[in-house]
Amino acid sequence: MPLHRLIPLLAFVVLAWLLLQVRPPQLLVTLGPQQRVATRNALAGLHTRFVEEAEAWKIKRGLEMVREMGAPWIVEFFPWAYYEKAQGRRDFANADRIVDHANRQGLTVIARLGFTPEWARPPGTTFTHLDPQHYSAFADFAAAFAAHFKGRIAHFIIWNEPNLQNEWGMRRVDSAAYVEMLRVVYPAIKRANPDAVVLAGALAPTIERNRDVALSDLVYLEEMYIALAGSRRPWDALAAHTYGATIPPEAAPAPEAINFRRVELLRAIMLAHGDDSPVYITEAGWNDDVNWVNGVTPAQRIDFTIRALDYAQAHWPWVRCVAFWVFKLPAPARGYRDHFTFVTPSLEPLPIYDELRRALVP
Secondary structure, eight states, X not given: OOHHHHHHHHHHHHHHHHHHHOOOOOOOOOOOSOOOOOOSOTTEEEEOOGGGOOOHHHHHHHHHHHHHHTOOEEEEEEEHHHHOSBTTBOOOHHHHHHHHHHHHTTOEEEEEEEOOOGGGSOTTOOTTOOOGGGHHHHHHHHHHHHHHTTTTOOEEEESSOTTBGGGGTTSOOOHHHHHHHHHHHHHHHHHHOTTOXXXXXXXXXXXXXXXXXXXXXXXXXXXXXXXXXXXXXXXXXXEEEEEOTTSOTTSOOOTTOOSGGGHHHHHHHHHHTTOOOOEEEEEEEOBOOTTSTTBOOHHHHHHHHHHHHHHHHHHOTTEEEEEEEOSXXXXXXXXXXXXXXXXXXXXXXXXXXXXXXXXXXX
């Protein structure tokens, strides 16, 4: 090839090589200054899903938006399987960034613990399966988590909706087994952090009585107290889920009704057993998919949500927070689940976010 033609080709190759060596600038995500939440209702909270968010800037901005909406509480899921992939080898780095950003925004974190790693369950079982032989392994993880986050997280939910078959390892619902698990996990957490508030329950609101499918949250809670057999309860407070379906928040509770005030029936069971500890509502809300059987209109959802917070503030001195499901999903679900959210996966605020912000921020 003639030299005059070779020189431009060589220049192109060198330029291409140089361009490949230049890395794109990395977006620096810092914690920023310490913030505080300004709100008219100290009970307001959101259940978040940042554990599944890959982009650090979305975690920071999302938690800023929770604060800016006037919600002092968040509930976040910290899966055991994510942080202890091999027994005794734990890495909490991804959890640290969520918790540190939440703390810097002035938010109080409630950590939900569960999700069994493969090494801690029989082959072929689901991540919600935890047998008695591995209660101590889960307790070790929970204690390590509580110790690592001492001073940053004070509230811990043990498991999620154990009164549902699919949340109890695709097994028959067993309230006594859940209490036995708490007997192992509770003291481990308290030794790691004596100031920890351990929450039991997080029961799904249901009227089902078939233990192979689900068990009424009211029956399940009653059985939890029976399983104690006079011993000290291995939990400090109750976590409750109380969805509104299509019913306004002020509607009176009834055993065969799924509505917002159903939590009052759980409270009555607690008091009947001499338990005056607080209740933390860690999932609640309405859905504005009008094509879903349990959906309401977007305007109704906004109205019911604001009224629910007002009702809880006025009538439930025993409730510490009302955390609505769910701030955002990591990606579109392309179904009714998208209609529980307050912002889009890319953090564009939905009308309910803007209206709650107007209602909550002084």
